[in-house]
Amino acid sequence: MAGKTHRIGPSIIDTARVFASEENCHTYLEAARWPNGVTCLQCGHSKVSKFTVKGQVRQYANGEVKPTPDRFMYQCLNAECKYQFAATTGTLFSDTHLPLNKWMMAVALMCNAKKGISAKQMERDMGVSYKTAWYLNHRIRKAMDEGVGDLFTGVVEIDETYIGGKFDERRKRQKYDKPPVFGILERGTEDKPSRIRASHIKAANHYFIGPKIKGQVSPEAKVMTDESRLYEALDKFCDHEIVNHSGKEWVRGDVSTQGVDGFWSLLKRGIIGSFHKVSVKHLDRYIGEFQFRFNNREEQEIFAAVIIGLVIKTALRYKALTAKTANSLPSEIEFSDEPF
Ligand SMILES: [Zn+2]
Structure with a gap:
């Protein structure tokens, strides 16, 4: 095929032609x-x-x-x-x-x-x-729901974010009723691209995050997080490096959470641009869809x-x-x- 294409699925026109009958x-x-x-x-x-x-x-x-x-x-x-x-x-x-x-x-x-x-x-x-x-x-x-697969290993980034929620017109900022979303990204290597697993959690605390980390991250992994207290206990579980976001440090050597940040921005732009608002009830399905496309992008x-x-x-x-x-x-x- 001539030229380079960046699409991730078959073109709509090809699909219409092949599946006409x-x-x-x-x-x-x-x-x-x-x-x-x-x-x-x-x-x-x-x-x-x-x-x-x-x-x-x-x-x-x-x-x-x-x-x-x-x-x-x-x-x-x-x-x-x-x-x-x-x-x-x-x-x-x-x-x-x-x-x-x-x-x-x-x-x-x-x-x-x-x-x-x-x-x-x-x-x-x-x-x-x-x-x-x-x-x-x-x-x-x-x-598109991938379920839980093998443990992530190598260099792994862990982070949480907040999605959607109502905008407070008076204070010109998001209200704090936004549902927390938790994500784990395994950085890519030469043979395979990075992968993400993300899901809605009821609250951003140890109670909900702990089992997710233990169920999805290998103890052999080298994990990168920000300085949030949520991740303090990680030191006991695996090799843990912290990037200090509140001190305006975003990257130190290979220590960063930029991979998972990239996924968050994709997810947020998608949800704001295409869906306007997503009920908490459906949030995991939307996240699953974005995760599937991200993990299958190549x-x-x-x-x-x-x-x-x-x-x-x-x-x-x-x-x-x-x-x-x-x-x-x-x-x-x-x-x-x-x-x-
Ligand atoms: Zn039969």
């Missing part, structure tokens, strides 16, 4: 869900036949008439089973009548939006209703990673469901905080 979308999903060939969701049998259910014209209560897309289905060839399913069965894609190409477009938009994209913006860009945009936005954000396959997130994470729940162990289902299967 439902069949292409389906083929892509199939490969994401079953990289080693389709197997029955009910019994695991590897012999399945494919068939297509032709789309119909659907009439809605408000008189609107819309065609539904063709559906690409499988039937299990195990005579005892004969289960019929689709690549979307039991995934985040399945409880919607949206054509798959809308999902693909929405994923591409969110991968590319460095400052995030609001449901309002998505409504305009995709020509869908606000309700649909909101739905897509939240489910894709869920697929990843060519970011789009595929989100699609895999959408099919695989929920497919796990489906397994639990069909195994009739309903009590092992995660409670997050309900998206109860949605406006409809």
Whole structure:
């Protein structure tokens, strides 16, 4: 490819072209869900036949008439089973009548939006209703949730900040009801870029921060923080260097928290620019989205990673469901905080 591009996902135009047909979308999903060939969701049998259910014209209560897309289905060839399913069965894609190409477009938009994209913006860009945009936005954000992975090591920066909150017009400054956000950044090396893990915490104190540090930072790490008393106890846990921000010292040798500061500014600009205000309830999902984009910024396959997130994470729940162990289902299967 000629020239240097700095985008982090596929271009919207490429996505629209590749995923113009439902069949292409389906083929892509199939490969994401079953990289080693389709197997029955009910019994695991590897012999399945494919068939297509032709789309119909659907009439809605408000008189609107819309065609539904063709559906690409499988039937299990195990005579005892004969289960019929689709690549979307039991995934985040399945409880919607949206054509798959809308999902693909929405994923591409969110991968590319460095400052995030609001449901309002998505409504305009995709020509869908606000309700649909909101739905897509939240489910894709869920697929971007990275969870807790391996411990960060090497040089690690730790910091906390405050996001959003109301602006006090009278005093011309932010009110102190802003939710605290805690972040840990592992500095990049020659082979891998830096990574961040950030989350909303109830309060900036040892009680909430301690377990996060112990759960996410290796005792071998060399940790950099500012002079906040929050981090005093770190000396007992690992090698700890302090940069004295109140003394106007921002960098001393390699001691700084500039990596994590960079992430904070990205997050804050995004939330102010695209979302205006974010309720505390949804804050972790927004942070998760920014974290995902940051951690995958050099990843060519970011789009595929989100699609895999959408099919695989929920497919796990489906397994639990069909195994009739309903009590092992995660409670997050309900998206109860949605406006409809
Ligand atoms: Zn089967």
